[in-house]
Amino acid sequence: MxxxxxxxxxxxxxxxxxxxxxxxxxxxxxxxxxxxxxxxxxxxxxCGAGIRQQWGTKMNCILSKKSMEIFENLNEILKVKRDIELKQGGYLLLAYSEKEFKQFKENIKLQNSIGIPSQLLTVKEAKEIVPQLNGEGIKGATYCPTDGHINPxxxxxxxxxxxxxxxxxxxxxxxxxxxxxxxxxxxxxxxxxxxxxxxxxxxxxxxxxxxxxxxxxxxxxTKSERHQILVTEQVNPILKPMVMSFSYNIYCQQIPDGSFVMGYGDPDEQYSHNIKSSWQFLEEMAKKATYLLPFLKDIRVIRQWAGLYNITPxxxxxxxxxxxxxxxxxxxxxxxxxxxxxxxxxxxxxxxxxxxxxxxxxxxxxxxxxxxxxxxxxxxx
Amino acid sequence: MVILMNEDKIVCRCEDITLKELRDMIADGYTRLDEIKRALRLGMGPCQGDICLEIAAREICRMTDKKMEDIKMPSKRPPVAGIKMSELVGDNQNEK
Missing domain, CATH: 3.50.50.60 (FAD/NAD(P)-binding domain)
Structure with missing residues (x-):
């Protein structure tokens, strides 16, 4: 050494x-x-392998947009031997209250002002992108087609x-x-x-x-906090974007190999370095995910894991x-x-x-x- | 030791990974199963590596002069076998 x-x-x-x-x-x-x-x-x-540019502060919008521009060319920039598996199926963000939707409208203005191609959607338009979506309680959505997934x-x-x-x-x-x-x-x-x-x-x-x-x-x-994820068996491509909601507290995406990767943040999680998986997560995650995307009921969970968020105030x-x-x-x-x-x-x-x-x-x-x-x-x- | 010859042979049947892909990884310096699993998705399918990890371990030994007892197996993660989401939410209507 x-x-x-x-x-x-x-x-x-x-x-x-x-x-x-x-x-x-x-x-x-x-x-x-x-x-x-x-x-x-x-x-x-x-990590959940999602990449989005839909943020609510200019700084985060620019950081993520500039990063996406690099990701889009990373195979060439780094002369990779193994493809990074970029899939730009978009992120569909769901608002469950008028207040949240109002915030989304502000965000879209900001994002568009620096060239992020996001857009505001009605529930009907959101369902055109994800026909299987349970629209109950959703007030509106935003969508950015260039967001997506990369293999971390x-x-x-x-x-x-x-x-x-x-x-x-x-x-x-x-x-x-x-x-x-x-x-x-x-x-x-x-x-x-x-x-x-x-x-x-x-x-x-x-x-x-x-x-x-x-x-x-x-x-x-900084403090560390466990966040859990599960992955399902691989099925045919049926879900194009990452579906995500801050208030309903979920993200779920079908990655290029056909499996679904999903997680949520447990509000009762204690700060620690624990990265063990829990069965409580499996149950709660399955409830949340099958409510939002009912077709998931027929798909098998094959593995779960956890990692650490390192969080600042x-x-x-x-x-x-x-x-x-x-x-x-x-x-x-x-x-x-x-x-x-x-x-x-x-x-x-x-x-x-x-x-x-x-x-x-x-x-x-x-x-x-x-x-x-x-x-x-x-x-x- | 048995040396597999046909490099087009699938070593991980869940993720369709060939012997050649596995050997390329090892040749590139990925000599631990945890690293290979993440780079190739080897052992990330429904069987969680029941067959392929053993084959990969043998290939690592053959290509790097390591011994089988030095090879660390990746964590087995829950669930042990696939579970339908409907079973997890207690809705078994689809199970008939």
Whole structure:
């Protein structure tokens, strides 16, 4: 193992890999990525694989739109060996109250203003896209045809393989155990396989972002929370878009191989690192899903799993350089929507690390939580 | 050790993965079953890898000089067998 690096990125998920690739692409040398398990073993590999651009703040709209533009060309950009399985079947978002529908109308105006091709739909129009939809109680919907699905493992591995070709060193099954600092500067990262001298560290540790920050003596307000998912057997293509509702609390999509992937957020879930599956989830999920899409009754659930959301107080990520510790960067707290903005996040973080002007104005600093400058995103699960 | 020769042979029958695809993954440096499962969907179908994981483990051993006892099997996840959604919601009308 190397004992010196220009930068050490902690976390080999899609965020760490995307940052590593962007840094290498901009010419940085001696980049090391530490992954305590295998590539995509954490939140990236357990995510719902959905990608949407329908957000309620301009910043999230731009982050996701720019990321989608990269996703659409990622096979070519990264010269992938294995297709990333992009399916743009759209996202159909359902409103169950007049208030929610009013918010959707505002969102559509915002999204359209920056070129996201989303549209407002009546229930009748929504049923033209998803004829099997139970329209009961739905006040209206929005639809963006370019939203959809991508295979998170493939994307993560594609970033890793492309970064490796640019000489980035990935150490899997290698965990960071401490970050040694002196006079507010980073000296080295201690791993279970040796010490790496470096002045720069990126925290891209997903569900363990808080623990990694604490190694550097920096406390951040992120918490981890289990989110469960189930997948069904594969059937013929019958559902084009991701169907999702914030108020009814569900998302369900048929992925390219024909299986349905679905989940919801349990409001009673406690903060922890628990990623065990529960039977309660199966029952509740089946109730919710078969109410909304009754044809699912005849389809078999074949597997369930869980992963961690790493959540901040405003459910928006922290993309920042520490004020207290020179050379300590954070790309954490994605709150359940890290995968879909990973490509552009990598670009922005690389610019930040290299001291370049950022290609978009973001206010995702750590200090916002102290100063009560929370970002109020109305469209988050 | 038995060495399978026909590379067009399907090794994962749930996901239609051929021996060639499996061997390419291993040759690319994916030498753990958890990694291969995620990259290829091998073992992600209804049988959860009852047949293919054993074959994949053998191929890893053959191509990398690992021993079978060093190969870590991926987690078996619930449910053990497929369950219709209707059964989960207690609506068994469709089961007749």
């Amino acid at each position: 190397k004992n010196k690096a220009e930068i050490v990125i902690i976390g080999g998920g899609v965020i760490g890999a995307s940052i590593a690739y962007s840094l290498a692409d901009k010419g940085m040398k001696d980049i090391v990525v530490l992954e305590k398990n295998y590539i995509a073993s954490g939140s990236t590999g357990s 493992f493939r994307v993560n591995q594609a970033y890793v393989e492309a970064a490796r070709r640019k000489s980035v060193q990935f150490y899997t099954y290698t965990s960071a155990q401490d970050i040694i600092t002196q006079n507010n500067e980073i000296k080295s990262v201690v791993t279970d396989r040796g010490v790496i001298e470096t002045n720069k560290v990126v925290n891209a540790a997903g569900g363990f972002s808080k623990e990694v920050s604490l190694m550097a003596g920096i406390d951040i307000p 405003d459910a928006q990520p922290i993309l920042d350089a520490s004020d207290e510790l020179k050379g300590f960067f954070m790309a954490v707290g994605f709150s359940g929507h890290g995968f879909m903005i990973a490509p552009f996040t990598g670009v922005l973080m690389a610019e930040m690390i290299l001291g370049e002007k950022l290609s978009m104005n973001i206010k995702l600093d750590l200090k916002r939580f102290e100063h009560d400058r929370l970002i109020l995103e109305p469209s988050v699960v």
